[in-house]
Amino acid sequence: MIAAGEPAPDFALRNQDGEKVSLSELRGRKVLLVFYPLDFSPVCTDQLSIYQEVLPEIEAKGVTVLGVSVDSGFAHKAFQEKLGTDVPLLADFEPKGEVARAYGAYLEKVGHANRSLVLIDEEGVVEWVHESPTPLEIPGANLIFDALDGSGS
Amino acid sequence: MPPPAPDDHRRGEGPALIVYADLGCPHCSSAWAEIREREATVVFRHFPVASKHPRAPALHAAAEAAGRQGRFFEMVDSLYADHGHVDDPHLWQRAERLGLDLERLEADRRSDAVAARVRRDFESGIRAGVTATPAVFDVP
Numbered sequence: 001m002i003a004a005g006e007p008a009p010d011f012a013l014r015n016q017d018g019e020k021v022s023l024s025e026l027r028g029r030k031v032l033l034v035f036y037p038l039d040f041s042p043v044c045t046d047q048l049s050i051y052q053e054v055l056p057e058i059e060a061k062g063v064t065v066l067g068v069s070v071d072s073g074f075a076h077k078a079f080q081e082k083l084g085t086d087v088p089l090l091a092d093f094e095p096k097g098e099v100a101r102a103y104g105a106y107l108e109k110v111g112h113a114n115r116s117l118v119l120i121d122e123e124g125v126v127e128w129v130h131e132s133p134t135p136l137e138i139p140g141a142n143l144i145f146d147a148l149d150g151s152g153s
Numbered sequence: 154m155p156p157p158a159p160d161d162h163r164r165g166e167g168p169a170l171i172v173y174a175d176l177g178c179p180h181c182s183s184a185w186a187e188i189r190e191r192e193a194t195v196v197f198r199h200f201p202v203a204s205k206h207p208r209a210p211a212l213h214a215a216a217e218a219a220g221r222q223g224r225f226f227e228m229v230d231s232l233y234a235d236h237g238h239v240d241d242p243h244l245w246q247r248a249e250r251l252g253l254d255l256e257r258l259e260a261d262r263r264s265d266a267v268a269a270r271v272r273r274d275f276e277s278g279i280r281a282g283v284t285a286t287p288a289v290f291d292v293p
Contacts, residue, residue, distance in 0.1 A: 046285045052204040054279055084204040140282030 001104040001116065001131045008120040009102040013068070013090040016076035021066065021090055023124065030063040030127070031120040032144065034087070035105040035113040037135045039071040039079035047115070047138045052085040054141050061148050063119075066090055070097050070112050105131070115139060119147050154281035157292060162197040164226045169194045169292035173278040176213050176232050177206025177239070181287045185233040188289065197229060199274035200286050208239050211262075213271045215244050218261035224251045 002008070008031075012022035023031065036047060048067060051058070058065055067089040071079070076089035092099045092113070100106040100113035107114050115132040117139055128147040130139050157169045170193040174181045188195060199217070201209035212232055219228035231247045232239065238246075248258050261267055278288065 046202075046205070049202050049205040050279070050284050053202060053275070084207070138284035140284050141279045142282045145280070 001129060002102075002118065002126055004126050004128055006126050008118070008124050008126050009099070010124075011099045011102070013092060013099060014073050015088045015090055016073055016080050018073055021088060023120070026064055027124055028122050030061070030122060030148075032058070032063050032065045033103070033116075033118040033120065034065060034067045035100055035103065035116040035118070036067060036069050037110075037112045037115065038069055039075045039089075040082070043115075043136060043138060048083050048085050048087060050138075050141055051087060051144075052083065054145075055086060058141075058144060058148070062122075063148065068092050068099060068113065070100070107135070110135075117144065117147075119144075154290065155277050157194070157196045162220060162225050163194055164197075165192070165194045167193045169196055171196045171198060171290040171292060173198045173200040173274070173281075173283045173286060173288040173290075175200050175202050175206055175209050175286040176216060176229065177201065177209035178286045179236060182233045182236050184287045184289075185229070188287070189230065196292075197226070198278060199271040200278045200283060200288070201271065201275065202286065210271070211241075211244075212239060214262040214267050215248075215258070217267045217270055218258045218264075219248065219251065219253060221261050221267075222253050222257065224253060227251050 008023060010023045012020050015021050065087050067087050070092050072093050073091045076091055080089055097106045103118055105113045105116040115135050117130040118126060119128040121127045130143050132139055172188060172195060199213045201213045203210050216225055216228045219225055245255060248255055
């Protein structure tokens, strides 16, 4: 897994609407990458639903939240509608898992990302990282707030 | 997580059990049937996840408003006992059955004070790392 202090690998992925989102274009704002295993798996549903409930508070701290999984943009579109979430979902689809790999969040054995959070600062440097012990364990939104308030580990 | 406080919704006697629950959540509904029978002081904290259960905010506001008339847990029990009827006319029927002042309930459940009270519980749950409901914590 990538570590705090390292430069965040740039990427350009398409979101649920087919629009390209690149990290370098988001310079000047903090970015929280939420790597998660798959659309429509029950645990992911809870994780992104919870983040949705506190999204205004996170965004108020100058942070853009982006979900990333290996699913296609079409699956992302349906998943986003099902969740009722405003979080853009990026398709790390082809080459599969390339961005997750670049961040060290990819689980080769199962073919998808581990549940990981990466906070990137305004200059594109990794500020904080959280990796779940297993994909089943959901990182609570409290971890995000602790990281943003500077008390994260 | 904040310890049980006098202004929490509490019912029962014995060791305290803090429950973060979503009134729109089917898992909570089945868990509630068991939790309510426990010999414990059950502390109910609001944790509506609106993106997952669009009706949750309205249900939590209704329970909180019922609480302003001393019937908080009666409304919670009623909602969890029958998840199939949660539209406004059903809420009015429930309120009537519980002997509530309907006009006051309607005003209260749309008030900022009630919304703020629900949000207070929700935020304490977020800070405690709650990610799924029901989240049940034994208080040592």
